[in-house]
Structures are given as structure tokens and as C-alpha cells.
Amino acid sequence: MKLGVFLSEYRTGADVLDRLTADKLGIIFVGNGVYNAAVKENGKASSVLEKKASFYVLAEDLESRGFTAANVDSRVKLVTYGDVVDLIFNDYEKTIWI
């Protein structure tokens, strides 16, 4: 399956992601999930980014929390709401929110 995961949590949700498998997996960081894209806890990037997936972060939610593109891990692409719509309709057959 082609699965888009909206990750809205920080520190939690990894239990779901660890086990999920998909032929094509996209992880879209939204809400507090954006901390996975920008925070380096104890100098280390979020373990979520080790997952074999394409990563996106919602720019509005990132900026709302005091970050800029410069803070974002190089594996993560900044997206707008319009881009998210295109991801939902064009890239993934199913979407989940965790």
C-alpha cells in the first residue's frame, strides 16, 4: 500500500511507525510532530527519520513553533497545505493521523 502518515506527536507515535510497513511510505510532520524534523535531542536527530520513508514538514506548523527551514533536517522537505493536498491525492492511497 501507499501510505501517508500524518505524525502530530513528538516522542509518542513511534510505536506505531516502527511496525508499519508500506510499499511507499510518506511521513508528514504536522502539529507537535514538527519537532521530529527540527529538534536534535542530545545532539541526535529524531529516530523517526531513520525510517525508510519520504519526509515532509508543514511549514506553517514549523514556523508557529519558532523554527525556520534552516533548522530542518536535510531529509525533510518543507510543504504547504497545498502541497499536502497534492500528496494526499497524488502520492498516497491511504492516510492516517497519529
Add this chain to the structure above:
Amino acid sequence: MGKLTIGCFSSLVGSLSLDFSVKLSEAAIQKGHTVDLWVSGNATMVSKKGQKAFKDYSFLAKKIQELVAAGNLKVTACEACAEARGYHKEDTMEGVKRFSMDWYLASSFTADRLLHIGGD
């Protein structure tokens, strides 16, 4: 163009998940899609009329009414969830419908994509 059904169960105030739902709805409509927004649980309160804007609280009523009035967005609230919160039919925002939970499943039947945002 497709149909997106969003089910949101999160609080009007605090979670910002309803804000996400409304912004995503608007973006989808701008791209020519149609959107059904089902609000259930604590999210039901977003469809109650008479909300006032305060800068410490999410205020989505105006945007929802604009999108509903322009077409391509249907907002439907869970009737039981509303009644349980003391929000009665006459309190419903103009343009919003109230139905039982099976409406959401029926919307999912014809949806090309579904995003379910769970509750708090």
C-alpha cells in the same frame, strides 16, 4: 478532481487539529476538490453558532461559514455528540448539518481519500 472526507474528533480550543482540518479543507477546495468535514466528539463544538473571536482561542467559525457558503465544503456534526454537550439543533451554525454517525461512514463510501483525526 476528487473528494476528500476529513473526520475530526479533536477539541475546538487547544489541539489545533481542527484548525488543520479547516486549512486543509480550504487548500483542497482551492485545488478544485470537494470536501466533507465530519466533526464528532469534542470537535462538534466548532459547528455551534454564536462563537466569538478571542486571540487566545482558535476561531474557525468565520472561515467555515465562508467555505460552506462558497460551496464544495459540507460540514456535518455528530448529533448525539452535540446534544450530549447541550448544543441543540437551533444552536447549529448556518449551513451546517447534523446527522448520526453513519453519515460519516456514508461519506467515506464515496470519498477518494479519507483523513481521520482522532479525539482528545
Add this chain to the structure above:
Amino acid sequence: MATKKLGFVIRTMPYKIEGSRLGMTHAISSQTVEIYLEDGDMVEPVVCFIGDGVLNCLKNQQAMKHYAITSLEQHIKNSLLLDLNVLICKEDIDKLGIKEDALIMDAEDIGGETNAKVVPYSEIQKAMESVDHLLFC
């Protein structure tokens, strides 16, 4: 005539937040959805409990006694009475030290004939792949 499959994946605990309760009540509402659909069209839910969500499946919940609200136990029994497919993750009950005999596996006391199934996560993954839409609760 068509059938759309919905996968309700319940990962939250039974009380304090409403997620699992609303997941169950929406899944159960599949029994009346036909009023909105064309003749022969159906919505078929599968309910999967994973992670902390397996705690919804414990027997002897006393929510009605103490809070005057329907327990998640009763909702699970109602879903079995209506022949919904209910899957409980084996790895997660093992992780939480829960034995199968502590789980709601049937609704015989209210006339149900369908049983819940404790299955490995791989079966839940297959169920998620088989549905049209996923609803994580």
C-alpha cells in the same frame, strides 16, 4: 453494488480520551449506513486493537457502575453481536502481561455468535492493507 472496507485501528486507552469510544461507535454505525447508500452498497468495518488500545479489550470494566457510562467492554460486545471483525494484537497483549482469558472474546451473554480474534501484528498489517480507508483512533 459495492462494498467499502474501513479499518478502525484503536491505539488509545479506553478512558480519559474519547478516541476509542468514538471509534467503536462509528464502526457500529456501519449497521445503519445503508439509509444513505444505493441499494446493495455496504460499508464493512474491521476493528483492530493495537498498542495501548488492547486495554480496551479487558473484561469486567465497571464504567457503568462508577461513571454511569457504557464501558468499552459493552461496545466491543455490541460489535461482536453485530458480527464485526474484531482483531486484537497478540504481541501487544503479551507486552502488557495480559492473558487471553482476561479479554472480551465473545458476546455470548447477549446472544452474539462472533468471536474476537487474537492475532499477530502481521495479520493486522494485512487487514490494514486490505481496507479502502484507515481510521486510527
